[in-house]
Amino acid sequence: MAVSPNSSFLELTIAIPSFSPSPSLPSSSDHMVRDLDINQTPKMGKDREWIMISATPHVNDDDGNSGGRRRKKLRLTKDQSHILEESFIQNHTLTHKQKQELATFLKLSQRQVEVWFQNRRARSKLKHTEMECEYLKRLFGSLKEQNRQLQKEVEELRALKPVSASVLTMCPRCERVTVAADNGSNAVEEGTALRSQSRMTISSSSTLC
DNA sequence: GATTTCAGGCCCGTTACCTCA
């Protein structure tokens, strides 16, 4: 797909079955871009080959609806979508020149190419946000489970020695959970399993053992 | 140099159209 030798962007070569642009671009792609009568029912093959209804969007003027807003929806062909997608992979934004060349090559208006890229960026961002959301959900789940385990462990420790949780501290040096005993000496409890899962400080007032 | 104006581009939310189950 060497559209213009001067453009690094359009030096991109794409091998697409049934798509072979000649150096004199536009005429070679007549098979994929067709202007149809808007009143005809668009034919959609099983492979979802999209058909361009109108390359130049305009207010409908022959259906008695010129006063109202009735868009003519452009349907991109598979090849057009593919090329736009490849361009997007190369660069998420286009320079004016790239946009112009791409528009000419695809027989679309620059505005249409621009809109496609805007929508594509939006879809990309949405997908990213969804992925991030999924990740945070999983993280929340695992933290909840971790919290449950820690609660359980605290309960076990309490059962082992009936002391208030407020006197449990973790030594920052050896990372062992300690119980500040009433007589002043620190008794070290078994907190190894707990610490292996989390470096959580049970009490905010950590002391060295 | 600072301010204002304007054009162009992008993002965002929304609408309208289209297909499919």
Next chain:
DNA sequence: ACTGAGGTAACGGGCCTGAAA
């Protein structure tokens, strides 16, 4: 045949930025 959901092209408005006055 009808309908609702989902995908996406297109629109309009707001914001930002750089250039010109």
